Amino acid sequence: MNHTPRSLGLRLVFLVLPLLVALFVSAVILLLLNQEPGEVLRQAWRGAFGNERRIASVLNYWIPLSFAAMGLVITFRAGLWNIGIEGQMIMGAVFATYIPLYVPLPPILTISLSLVLAATGGAIWAVLVGVLRNRFGVHEIFGGVALNAIAAGISLYLVRGPWALVGNNNQTPVFPRETWLPTISDRFGVSQLMLILLVIAVLSIIFLMGRSRWGLQLKATGRNRQSALLLGVSVRSVSLSAFILCGALAGIGGAHRVLHTYHYLLPNVAGGIGFLGLLVVMLSGFHAAIVPLVAYFMAALSAGSTRFQTLLRLDPSLIDVLQGILVLTYVLFSGIQDRFFPRIREGNEEMKKEITTNE
Amino acid sequence: MQIEIRHIHKRFGSIQANDDISIVFPAGRIVGILGENGAGKSTLMKILSGFQTPDEGEIWIDGQAENYRGPQAAIALGIGMLQQDPLDVPAMTVMDNFTYGAPGAFWLGHSHLREQIQSTSAKIGFDLSPDQMVNQLSIAQRQQLEIVRLLALGVRTLILDEPTTGISSDQKEQLFHTLMELAREEGMTILLVSHKLEDVITLCDEVIVLRAGKLVGQREMPTTKSELVHLMFGQQLTEERRNERDIAQSNIVLQLDDFTVETQRLSVEPITLSLHEGEVVGLAGLDGSGQQPFMRACTGLMKGAGGRLRLDGEDMLGRGYGEFRRAGVAFGAAGRLEEGLIAGLTLIEHVALSQASDHWMGVLDWQKAGAEMQTRISRYDIRGAGEDMIEALSGGNQQRLLISLLPEQPRLLVIEQPTRGLDVDSVRAIWGQLLARSEQGAAILFSSSDLDELVTYSDRILVFFEGRTHLIEDPSQTTVSDLGHAIGGAFDSVQGEHVRA
Numbered sequence: 001m002n003h004t005p006r007s008l009g010l011r012l013v014f015l016v017l018p019l020l021v022a023l024f025v026s027a028v029i030l031l032l033l034n035q036e037p038g039e040v041l042r043q044a045w046r047g048a049f050g051n052e053r054r055i056a057s058v059l060n061y062w063i064p065l066s067f068a069a070m071g072l073v074i075t076f077r078a079g080l081w082n083i084g085i086e087g088q089m090i091m092g093a094v095f096a097t098y099i100p101l102y103v104p105l106p107p108i109l110t111i112s113l114s115l116v117l118a119a120t121g122g123a124i125w126a127v128l129v130g131v132l133r134n135r136f137g138v139h140e141i142f143g144g145v146a147l148n149a150i151a152a153g154i155s156l157y158l159v160r161g162p163w164a165l166v167g168n169n170n171q172t173p174v175f176p177r178e179t180w181l182p183t184i185s186d187r188f189g190v191s192q193l194m195l196i197l198l199v200i201a202v203l204s205i206i207f208l209m210g211r212s213r214w215g216l217q218l219k220a221t222g223r224n225r226q227s228a229l230l231l232g233v234s235v236r237s238v239s240l241s242a243f244i245l246c247g248a249l250a251g252i253g254g255a256h257r258v259l260h261t262y263h264y265l266l267p268n269v270a271g272g273i274g275f276l277g278l279l280v281v282m283l284s285g286f287h288a289a290i291v292p293l294v295a296y297f298m299a300a301l302s303a304g305s306t307r308f309q310t311l312l313r314l315d316p317s318l319i320d321v322l323q324g325i326l327v328l329t330y331v332l333f334s335g336i337q338d339r340f341f342p343r344i345r346e347g348n349e350e351m352k353k354e355i356t357t358n359e
Numbered sequence: 360m361q362i363e364i365r366h367i368h369k370r371f372g373s374i375q376a377n378d379d380i381s382i383v384f385p386a387g388r389i390v391g392i393l394g395e396n397g398a399g400k401s402t403l404m405k406i407l408s409g410f411q412t413p414d415e416g417e418i419w420i421d422g423q424a425e426n427y428r429g430p431q432a433a434i435a436l437g438i439g440m441l442q443q444d445p446l447d448v449p450a451m452t453v454m455d456n457f458t459y460g461a462p463g464a465f466w467l468g469h470s471h472l473r474e475q476i477q478s479t480s481a482k483i484g485f486d487l488s489p490d491q492m493v494n495q496l497s498i499a500q501r502q503q504l505e506i507v508r509l510l511a512l513g514v515r516t517l518i519l520d521e522p523t524t525g526i527s528s529d530q531k532e533q534l535f536h537t538l539m540e541l542a543r544e545e546g547m548t549i550l551l552v553s554h555k556l557e558d559v560i561t562l563c564d565e566v567i568v569l570r571a572g573k574l575v576g577q578r579e580m581p582t583t584k585s586e587l588v589h590l591m592f593g594q595q596l597t598e599e600r601r602n603e604r605d606i607a608q609s610n611i612v613l614q615l616d617d618f619t620v621e622t623q624r625l626s627v628e629p630i631t632l633s634l635h636e637g638e639v640v641g642l643a644g645l646d647g648s649g650q651q652p653f654m655r656a657c658t659g660l661m662k663g664a665g666g667r668l669r670l671d672g673e674d675m676l677g678r679g680y681g682e683f684r685r686a687g688v689a690f691g692a693a694g695r696l697e698e699g700l701i702a703g704l705t706l707i708e709h710v711a712l713s714q715a716s717d718h719w720m721g722v723l724d725w726q727k728a729g730a731e732m733q734t735r736i737s738r739y740d741i742r743g744a745g746e747d748m749i750e751a752l753s754g755g756n757q758q759r760l761l762i763s764l765l766p767e768q769p770r771l772l773v774i775e776q777p778t779r780g781l782d783v784d785s786v787r788a789i790w791g792q793l794l795a796r797s798e799q800g801a802a803i804l805f806s807s808s809d810l811d812e813l814v815t816y817s818d819r820i821l822v823f824f825e826g827r828t829h830l831i832e833d834p835s836q837t838t839v840s841d842l843g844h845a846i847g848g849a850f851d852s853v854q855g856e857h858v859r860a
Contacts, residue, residue: 211723
């Protein structure tokens with residue numbers, strides 16, 4: 001065997017090195033703002049990991065982000081730019097809101113039905129993008145942007161109109177206490193149900209991508225739609241199924257926001273998590289298994305930044321600058337990697353092992 | 360300019376594409392580069408033209424060692440390559456394609472460039488209109504555009520990879536005339552990669568032969584075809600003809616009645632044709648004469664414009680490719696990496712993709728796919744390993760894989776240019792596979808620009824010329840040169856009939 005796939009060591013170097021460069025550049029920017037970089041880092045660290053409560057708040061951001069990002073892994077694999085993910089999360093949140101507000105049911109039923117509805121809502125919103133693309137030739141980016149705007153409009157209308165809380169037109173009434181997602185403990189307010197669902201989602205997606213016929217069809221469709229069609233893949237239904245699954249996962253992420261984070265619906269309920277998911281997947285190099293780690297890092301950054309304002313009197317939007325720097329350095333380094341360490345072959349390590357043993 | 364290459368090595372995955380190659384290409388000569396599929400010709404030429412870098416070895420240009428990366432750098436040194444599939448941008452005009460690679464000022468001097476296109480084309484006898492869209496050009500015209508572009512960039516060495524596939528004999532004559540003038544009068548070095556021995560014999564001053572990545576021979580022309588074949592394969596090949604079979608009695612697979620196809624540029628006159636089980640019908644014609652849309656319409660990839668199309672008696676007009684496929688129609692396209700194979704997927708992944716799943720949840724059995732791949736590698740003589748990326752294979756091996764991915768027992772096989780760019784040995788291997796399927800009852804519809812291939816393998820030949828068609832009932836009574844006249848529109852030169860209502 002003369003194949004030299006990128007070694008694990010090299011991959012790790014290219015995961016850590018850009019991070020260090022990004023930290024360095026960020027430090028320079030902080031120095032220009034007359035801040036002590038070490039102090040900012042320490043505050044960010046404490047904001048993210050300082051105590052149980054803070055770790056829980058990172059996890060509560062990480063869960064919906066990971067749901068969205070894992071969904072995007074699927075659409076990216078099929079070569080689709082699901083910009084509509086944000087709208088799909090909003091629709092998930094909207095669909096999840098109805099039962100807790102208006103249908104008195106036992107908590108178990110409320111929660112499970114709400115999750116099913118949320119997945120359905122997200123999936124419907126994603127199918128619209130897929131149908132626009134398949135039937136009418138509207139590129140998924142344009143369709144997605146339009147549907148994001150419509151979803152935002154719908155949630156705004158509901159919050160201000162039919163579902164409004166009297167005396168406050170920025171939110172719906174708070175859900176009854178018993179419909180809130182149960183948490184691990186009072187101090188550690190993380191929903192165990194959502195954690196379990198997320199783990200299941202991550203594992204099944206990794207498995208589906210690497211080992212299933214459907215995963216291979218997705219990859220083929222993403223790489224070359226016309227060839228995939230000629231090889232017998234029904235590319236339309238494959239792309240549609242990618243949208244459906246991604247939308248359903250985004251919808252569940254959206255449900256987490258209303259059923260757990262806020263306990264009510266508000267206009268900007270997705271809060272840019274869907275868009276951040278796009279970044280997470282790109283930073284992960286489209287590898288499903290790396291996505292949760294990168295998502296965790298991004299969630300920690302976001303949570304850490306909330307302390308910037310209170311403690312250091314820094315504008316919280318600074319965190320967007322730092323995230324931007326991170327993205328740029330990763331893009332830069334992946335360019336460097338492709339240039340100087342060209343990949344001979346990529347693909348399923350599992351598969352390669354089996355073939356080698358066959359020979 | 361004189362190019363000397365010294366000890367070039369290049370390896371792709373498990374394949375040693377170039378193994379210690381050293382040659383001198385003197386100025387003003389036309390050198391043929393011969394070799395069977397995967398012998399390393401294209402790789403060597405891609406290294407020369409900067410598309411790939413050698414793992415080891417040096418390139419000396421006019422007595423100076425040059426270390427360059429990328430086609431731009433090669434062009435700056437005076438080496439330009441015309442790829443087998445021209446590297447142009449289809450959705451742009453001739454003018455734009457000409458301009459985007461041109462160095463110079465930011466503001467494009469349009470009138471100046473327009474003149475340059477027209478004068479350069481006129482000088483070498485090409486006819487290119489700057490405002491035409493590239494996707495409306497024939498393959499020959501796209502080649503001409505590339506040649507004009509490279510010449511205008513000041514290229515002194517021109518490399519051509521299989522330039523005569525997909526172009527007519529008139530266009531070929533014109534191309535060869537141009538190449539000879541460039542070599543004789545301008546002192547340019549021309550390197551011609553080809554499988555077609557006739558072409559090499561007509562055009563070249565000298566040939567070099569590669570086999571399995573090594574340089575195995577160098578000959579001054581003239582030399583005989585059999586000597587070249589001997590160098591390429593180490594053995595002589597004999598031409599074979601198909602056995603006579605009685606197909607008229609068998610069932611009709613594809614029945615066309617006044618079937619018409621229309622594209623923006625061309626409408627194909629109504630065709631009435633019955634294709635029987637086991638029958639092979641060749642489609643002859645210049646590029647763009649209507650055979651491509653006709654074939655696509657017979658597979659549901661394009662909608663037929665009118666008439667009837669029945670497959671095993673069932674009316675299929677207006678249905679999509681998926682339904683045709685389920686009815687047993689298989690399609691092989693000419694552009695292998697554009698339509699058919701998927702760059703970035705391994706051989707095994709291709710096999711796994713094309714096979715029906717037998718697991719209820721659609722879990723892939725990689726071990727089984729790997730075993731299946733091994734079977735196909737040996738059965739179809741594919742040179743490559745299962746875990747190689749498809750783009751690492753040579754064109755011939757890609758084509759063999761593509762054929763191996765076709766269903767085992769199709770009702771109708773529709774194949775564009777099944778052996779385009781392949782050597783004699785591969786051609787026979789591929790036809791062996793196709794004919795085996797036809798003997799099991801598949802009907803075959805294939806197009807080819809190789810007249811020998813059409814005459815050798817077809818039971819009937821349907822000739823296309825500007826959307827008109829003519830059916831040759833008995834190709835064995837037809838010579839290659841008659842067929843050549845027919846595809847130029849002289850239907851009277853062959854016996855047969857107009858396929859009209």
